[in-house]
Amino acid sequence: MKPPVDNSAEKLQEVWARLAVVCDPELDEPVTDMGFIEAVHLDPDDSVRVHFRLPTFWCAPNFAFLMANDMREAVARLPWVAGVSVTLADHCYAEQINRGVGQGHSFSQTFPDESSADLHDLRARFRQKAFQRRQELLLRHLRDSGYTPQALLRLSLAELGEIALDEPGNRHLRARYLEIRKEFAPDGGPDAPAFVTLQGQPIEAPDFADYMTALRRVRVNAEFNANLCRGLLRVRYEAEPPTQGADATDPPRLSPDLSAAHSDHYSSKT
Amino acid sequence: MFKTADGESIFVIDAHIHLWDARPENQRNIHGAQFINCFHDYQKALSPEEYIWPADKFQNYGPETLYEDLFVQGYADMAICQPTYLTDFYKDGFNTTEQNAQLKEMYPDRIVLNGAFDPRDGEAGLEYLEALVDTHGIIGVKLYTAEWRGDSKGYKLSDPWAQRYLEKAQALGIKNIHVHKGPTILPLNRDAFDVADIDDAATSFPALNFIVDHVGLPRLDDFCWIAVQEPNVYGGLAVASAFVSARPRYFAEIMAELLFWVGEDRLLFGSDYGIWQPKWIIEKFMAFELPEDLRAETGVDLTPAVKKKILGENAAKLYGIDIEAQSAKLQAN
Structure with a gap:
């Protein structure tokens, strides 16, 4: 009889990959990237236990609930997962959120x-x-690469997809924008304008500068908040011992694309 | 007083300071412990290392340390005490008007004493507000809208009782309403940090000035939009200003947004002492220049004249402080 294959490492990688698609809804940053996931445990019966924590005891309970719930749903989509528990630690509403999400x-x-x-x-x-911030980052990059406002507003979805973006981080910007654009302009074919308003309508050329200025405000706020949250999380948990136990894992390294996007976004600005 | 390399003197009003008592013996419950721990994390996350305090000092630093840090080391000529009661978390309160009044008594020319009200206190609170004005002559109040009070986790300025309190404040001669948003207003499904109620209040009470603490962060974007439309809305820079050392690029972006939308006449320097110390913030702020790309993109600049307004002149206008006369008085003492 062959011994059972231990593929728990691969399974944990799959769980981390699922968690990486869960964003803090307020910051629009992946919970894995923010450092919110404290540990992931895989039990012998294929149940998964996710432990997470936030930058302060007082972080808004509504966003905390959304993240806990989104983590549970994301991990439960893996076909082999027998059960998921998500536990929020060190939070003023931890008990209620853990019970509610668990049930x-x-x-x-x-x-x-x-x-x-x-x-x-x-x-x-x-x-x-999130839509406004992702769009601003991509528009800003293209504008800085030489696109005029008129050219940007004429750009179709198909053409945007064909632009050769040399840096992985910039391809990541485009992918993130295109992903969220579907929610705001779901009916667009390849000839639809690539850049649309929140209402899914074309952006008017005379207002383009004002439009960008309004988007910038949203982007600056989100990036400031994300940075503050990273700083608070770091000092809150830097003295904590690492999670013990053979079944606990650290987050895997980000894929090359994500790492590049991350450094493009943040290192150059700090 | 900050002296520039050119020998110019800049009058500094730190518009956001505290003298709190968060010692374990004053903590009522775990929330008192968690509240001060959270503040301490803010200090640790953004201060230069030599300005990070041990926990016991952070819980209770006392009036002499405050005086030294603000007025001897910290360039401040005056400072505005912003009370935060938190009586559900601390037995004698965290930082009440009465506690701060002792500071005012010790250093009368240095301290501007603000009061506070909470619209959930009903009729009794209206009487308390009147007594604060009678006893201390306050012209400013600090409101913490996310303060826990029994089952209530906060209130909005658009609540009917809040409107009554603002009417009363105006009738009593109060001019300045400092507002600090927090994370847990009921119903919990709404965005507790939403600043829209400040917009309502500023429209309803055009004679009052609304100073939004922490420039509305984490809703800077919405705050800027409101400030464009309401001329009596101001931004207090506490928290944002602490980014000047550890995260200068973010600080630059925030300042560019604020100067673009809110303007140089409606921004007030604040250290949020004892979280951060004005000494290093002001040194970094005075040496700071907006990067060229942001100046080009937004068309604003953080010139020495603008810095002077932010560090003192704007607050002096709101609190009726004659800078020249006050400087002379402080020097004479």
Whole structure:
């Protein structure tokens, strides 16, 4: 009889990859990249336990709930996963959030006395900001590469996809924008304008400078907040001992594309 | 007073300071411990290493240390005390008007004493506000809208009782309303940091000045948009200014946005002492120049004249401080 193959390392990699698609909805940054995932454990029965923490004890409970819930759903999509538990540590609403997410409750079920609805509107509002920031970063890059406003506004989706972007980080900017654009202009064919407003409409050329100025405000705010959160998380947990146990893993290194995107975004600005 | 290389004197008003008591014996519960730990993390995350305090000093630094750090080492000529009561977290309160009044008594020419109100205190709170004005002659209040109070986790300035308090404040001669947003306003499904209620209040009370602490962060983008439309909305720079040392590029971007949208006449320097010390912030701020790319893109600049407004002149206008007369008075003492 052959001994069972131990593929737990691969499975943990798959879990980390799923967690990497979960973003902090307020910052639009992957929770893995932010350092929010403290540890991932894989049990012998293929149950997965995710432990996460946030930059402060007081981080907004609505966003914390969304992240916990999104992590659970993302990991549960892996076909081999038998069960998922997600545990938030060191937070003023940790107990309620862990119980609610663990039982598959909605936000309003988790906080029956403290909420008036679920988090659809909140998420939608921050998805708009994420769209604006991703679009600004890509427009800014293309403008700095020599595209005039007129050329940018004429650009079709197909043409945007064909632009040769030499740096992986810049290809990542485009991929991130195209991913979120689908939510705001779902019906676009290859000839549709690449850059559209939040309403999915073409951007008017005379307003382009004002349009960019408004987007910049959103981008600067998000980047400042993300940086502050990274700093607070670092000092909050730097004295903590590393997670013990053979089944715990550190986050894998980012793929080359993501690493490059990260350094493009941040190193040059700090 | 900060002296430039050219020998020019700059009058400094630190518009955001605290004298708190967060010692374990004053903590009511875990929330008191977590609150001060969180503040301490802010200090550790952004201060130069030599300005990071041990936990016990951070919990309670006392009036003499404050005086030394602000007025001897820190270039400040005056400072505005912004109370934060937190009586659900601290037995005698974290940083009340009464505690700060002792500081005012010790250093009357240096300290501007602000009060505070909480609209959830109802009629009794209105009387308390009146007593604060009678006793201390305050013309400014600090509001922390996310303060926990029993089952309530905060309030909005658009709440009917908040409107009543603002009416009362105006009738009592209060001019300046400092507002600090926090993370946990009910209902929890809404964005607690949303600054839209400040927009409502600023429209309803055009004679009051609304100074939004931390320039609305983490909603700087929404704050800037409101400030464009409401001439009585100001930005307090605490937190943002601490980025000048460790993260100068982010600081530059924030300043460019603020100068573009809010303008040089409506920004107030604040250290948020004891979280950060004005000494290093002001030294870095005075040496700081907006990078060329941001000047070109936004058309704004952080000139010495603009810095002078931010460091003192703008706050002096809001609090009716005659800089020349006050400088003479401080020098004479």
